[in-house]
Amino acid sequence: MKHTLAILVENKPGVLTRVAGLFSRRGFNIESLAVGVTENPDTSRMTIVVSGDDHILEQVMKQLNKLIDVIRVSDIPGDESVNRELALIKVGVDSTTRAEVMQIVDVFRAKIVDVGIKSVVVEITGDESKINAMEQLLRQFGIREMVRTGKVAMNRGAKTVQTEKH
Amino acid sequence: MTKPKMSGAKAIIESLYREKVEVIFGYPGGAVLPLYDELYDSDIRHILVRHEQAAAHAADGYSRATGKAGVCLATSGPGATNLVTGIATAYMDSVPVIAITGQVPRSLIGYDAFQEANITGITLPITKHNYLVQDSKDIPVIIKEAFYIAQTGRPGPVLIDVPKDTQSEIMEFEYPAEIKMRGYKPTYTGNEQQVKKAASLILKAEKPVLYVGGGIIISNATEELRSLAESIMAPVTTTLMGMGAFPSGHPLSLGMLGMHGTRYANYAVQESDLIIAIGVRFDDRVTGKISAFAPNARIIHLDIDPAEIGKNVRVDLPIVGDAKNILKTLLKYVRQEQVRTEAWTRKIEAWKKEYPLTYKKDNLLRPQFVVEQISETCPDAIIVTEVGQNQMWAAQYFNYKNPRTFISSGGLGTMGYGFPASMGAKVGRPESTVIDIAGDGSFQMNSQELATVVQNDIPVIVAILNNGFLGMVRQWQELFFNKRFSATCLEGSVDFVKLAEAYGALGLRVTKKSDVKDAIMEAVKSERPTIIDFVVEKQENVSPMVPAGAAINEILDLE
Numbered sequence: 001m002k003h004t005l006a007i008l009v010e011n012k013p014g015v016l017t018r019v020a021g022l023f024s025r026r027g028f029n030i031e032s033l034a035v036g037v038t039e040n041p042d043t044s045r046m047t048i049v050v051s052g053d054d055h056i057l058e059q060v061m062k063q064l065n066k067l068i069d070v071i072r073v074s075d076i077p078g079d080e081s082v083n084r085e086l087a088l089i090k091v092g093v094d095s096t097t098r099a100e101v102m103q104i105v106d107v108f109r110a111k112i113v114d115v116g117i118k119s120v121v122v123e124i125t126g127d128e129s130k131i132n133a134m135e136q137l138l139r140q141f142g143i144r145e146m147v148r149t150g151k152v153a154m155n156r157g158a159k160t161v162q163t164e165k166h
Numbered sequence: 167m168t169k170p171k172m173s174g175a176k177a178i179i180e181s182l183y184r185e186k187v188e189v190i191f192g193y194p195g196g197a198v199l200p201l202y203d204e205l206y207d208s209d210i211r212h213i214l215v216r217h218e219q220a221a222a223h224a225a226d227g228y229s230r231a232t233g234k235a236g237v238c239l240a241t242s243g244p245g246a247t248n249l250v251t252g253i254a255t256a257y258m259d260s261v262p263v264i265a266i267t268g269q270v271p272r273s274l275i276g277y278d279a280f281q282e283a284n285i286t287g288i289t290l291p292i293t294k295h296n297y298l299v300q301d302s303k304d305i306p307v308i309i310k311e312a313f314y315i316a317q318t319g320r321p322g323p324v325l326i327d328v329p330k331d332t333q334s335e336i337m338e339f340e341y342p343a344e345i346k347m348r349g350y351k352p353t354y355t356g357n358e359q360q361v362k363k364a365a366s367l368i369l370k371a372e373k374p375v376l377y378v379g380g381g382i383i384i385s386n387a388t389e390e391l392r393s394l395a396e397s398i399m400a401p402v403t404t405t406l407m408g409m410g411a412f413p414s415g416h417p418l419s420l421g422m423l424g425m426h427g428t429r430y431a432n433y434a435v436q437e438s439d440l441i442i443a444i445g446v447r448f449d450d451r452v453t454g455k456i457s458a459f460a461p462n463a464r465i466i467h468l469d470i471d472p473a474e475i476g477k478n479v480r481v482d483l484p485i486v487g488d489a490k491n492i493l494k495t496l497l498k499y500v501r502q503e504q505v506r507t508e509a510w511t512r513k514i515e516a517w518k519k520e521y522p523l524t525y526k527k528d529n530l531l532r533p534q535f536v537v538e539q540i541s542e543t544c545p546d547a548i549i550v551t552e553v554g555q556n557q558m559w560a561a562q563y564f565n566y567k568n569p570r571t572f573i574s575s576g577g578l579g580t581m582g583y584g585f586p587a588s589m590g591a592k593v594g595r596p597e598s599t600v601i602d603i604a605g606d607g608s609f610q611m612n613s614q615e616l617a618t619v620v621q622n623d624i625p626v627i628v629a630i631l632n633n634g635f636l637g638m639v640r641q642w643q644e645l646f647f648n649k650r651f652s653a654t655c656l657e658g659s660v661d662f663v664k665l666a667e668a669y670g671a672l673g674l675r676v677t678k679k680s681d682v683k684d685a686i687m688e689a690v691k692s693e694r695p696t697i698i699d700f701v702v703e704k705q706e707n708v709s710p711m712v713p714a715g716a717a718i719n720e721i722l723d724l725e
Contacts, residue, residue, distance in 0.1 A: 062473035
């Protein structure tokens, strides 16, 4: 069972190490991780996808809360949230395949952000399954390189992840 | 008002004054020279150890004996890494130790400079929090936060790494009146609704057991615990860390539980219908086979650390908060006349009579006898232990009456802890007799500190239960490895009496039962650092014992 955690932390050096180190030494597995500053420059937000049952999730959240630099930990439920990942995919093309690739990109509402003689770079945003589907379709043309950000997630509606702990 | 200008080093000393630090255990070196120069003029007592590991253990022993934070100091690189075992020991047992380390100058960090070690990285998993000073102006806030974090909530060690150039840099000193940390707000008051539910479970229970640990001692809740036990007439078993939380001689005391606990404590837990766990963490040495632990009981778990609740066992009723606060509230809701434990306490009385803690009473000098004699001769002593058989016998056969009189490395099980920790305890409580109950193996891991206790006139007594073996490992080899005593015989050890004398301490040797008491008396009266070499039975085992992986009622008596 996968869970997406939003973790608000102090925007200070070394905090990522503290969080990542906690996962490894307690035997929790990080599936994906994305970090960036929030609307408040003193606060960063990490989105970490972790797999495990409810007991593991509870321990992860409690152990994270013990870190002094962790301000708040929330479990973002998949069905009540917006989840996005971004990928850049460099696809090999020639004059015969370029049009077909561009068609696929259109269908997915992705973008071509760089065009070369032998390759194009596709930018796609979406949830994990959409990016996986895109990757599958582009594979036949030859994927030269691919980079994916970790997932970021936000609750739908008015609900927010506050910086105040409890 | 203008802020006084001073060096970072001076700012550290000023900040330590503000935190009412009276003593530092330390060892100088290149990266802490500016700080040692300031210490030279300060009123803070500095005790020069002979190995940095001992500085950390001494700060830890000082803290456990006094309840105050203990401070240790070392230089960068090897000085800092030598603290690591001591910091890990304090972390596992929730002891507020402040470790200050020198670091190479900021411009050299990351360049593998001479005596550089990334000590904040190394101690990340064994500190409650740690700091690398990036700017001398941050020193007062960092020290204030460090002491606050170390001593509040579930206590623990905090390390402050101070680059050498920040020690000499001039800054404007202002000690913060208060601190704000968005990510750190420990819970002290237990949820009243939960406490009420606990009271109703307690009043319904017919076979309750109070299972208590170090949390009682840390929160100074021994009186409240005693009131609760007596109001609800429930027997009390303590963990190793909880020795002293409840008087060993009290009729409701079950002594220690777990691997080397009493039979009756283990039987009581296994038959109980309600475990009231306070300030404990269901460690594997306590629970044995976890799936078979207290099979008939509901579990109430009180702890200040929410992460401990539900970590090892499922809990029916969690209460997060300070033990003293919660017990005070709980006492309002339980009334003696509603208690239904009469049959239960009678059953426990019978178990206690049937299965007492005992050993072979003959003419040979047995280690248990030595501990009993120490208990009779020095009933108010602070007992510090090393790790292994000596530690278990010290827990089993000394009659503890008060908190902070049993000091031992429970979680990490650090051999070599006892002697330096006893030094710290004696510095913190000079009016008390402090006795390190040691093994010949453990003592030799930090025996160099004899120089420290002699130089600084710290009259601790080291009672070595000398069996010429790494006894606990030998015991396991005897029981589970066909008596193949691989690397556990310590033949060829030093003559401990001569060793003591070489350092200028008092050395005594005892080989007969009849001489035990006199030797202890002589050591106490001498008011000198003393080693008593008790030459005890070589192959004595710690009994009873729950084999690893068994349920705790599957407990065996060993010959």
